[in-house]
Amino acid sequence: MRKIPESTIRRLSLYLRFLEEFEGQGVGTVSSEALAARGGTTSAQVRKDLSFFGSFGKRGLGYGVHELARRLREILGLGRRYRVVLIGAGKIGSALVQYKGFRQRGFDIVAIYDSDPAKVGVAWNGMITRDVQQLAEDLPGLQPEIAVVVTPADAAQDVTNRLVQAGVKAILNFAPIQLDVPDDVAVKTVNRALEL
């Protein structure tokens, strides 16, 4: 029982959200069936997902809402805070700085960079946008766990190289391009597109 499916992780955060709902409604215990109904999966799926990490339920009874929520937060690494640098102070970048959910989920933006002289020096949420040229120099002091790349596609790979060079091991990429990184660096590219 080693490798955990990526899809399991995605569902785990869903479950957590539902548990928090149940918690708010004063529900003390849920069955895998109830969780599944809320999330549009099956009870077997819920149980298998959880079983990757241990056994948190009581047979014949279900799961303690509060306890399971706690365990999930633990598994998902919530409660822990992450230092993140943001590269790109354009539209998405500045939206992210102001987005409260980001901070709520444990992500603290500790610096913002841009290459456009018109954007450098502008303050967002009390943080002054710095020149991307200073990135290499600043990173050792910032010690960010995560970098968020929100540059145009043509700048993304260059920025990524600098980040990797400086030892960043996790990148969240909003640029519409496949970033080339060493195996020990995790990249998650998010697709800002709608399709049907």
Added chain:
Amino acid sequence: MRKIPESTIRRLSLYLRFLEEFEGQGVGTVSSEALAARGGTTSAQVRKDLSFFGSFGKRGLGYGVHELARRLREILGLGRRYRVVLIGAGKIGSALVQYKGFRQRGFDIVAIYDSDPAKVGVAWNGMITRDVQQLAEDLPGLQPEIAVVVTPADAAQDVTNRLVQAGVKAILNFAPIQLDVPDDVAVKTVNRALEL
């Protein structure tokens, strides 16, 4: 060779984007290998994806960039326009009305609804927000192919019921809830959340 993987469809629109890039660069022909490199997959994957829909390449040569792009647009139903109604004139809703990419991709918003009296009557892009109570009455005249639900979670199911009742067969759901619909209605729930 009947059922086409959902993931194949997702990749197809990626391929199309890359082909348009190549087209812009005056490239006349691509191999599956070249497309794969651009998109971070493998050549076998590209060929298998395309093979679900026919054989568009020339052995020993590759694919005609222009022709393949045309075929993909055809397969993906682009070029066709869709009439969409938007339910919810809140933050995301109003962003969507103004989002140009939506229209560019063939989606024409033909009406906007909200239940909040303060929002009803407000014009977005020259379109006046109407009261959601009028939905049932209006839909037969609007004949929308798609409805986009951007209401709060507690209103979403109710709105959905009305839409289904009126014969809408495709719903794009931004509310953080699992919508319950008959089998012949397609729902795509999009998750406005960031995780890592």
Added chain:
DNA sequence: GTTTGTGAAACGATTCACAGCT
């Protein structure tokens, strides 16, 4: 009696590997 936890079976997607066309 109810509901979990989990091997085993079924299913679905990706990768391999090669025959066949250009």
Added chain:
DNA sequence: AGCTGTGAATCGTTTCACAAAC
């Protein structure tokens, strides 16, 4: 010689089904 198209093999995920726990 080069590259596609595709069955067959492989790999990963979901579903089944049931013994064990309460």
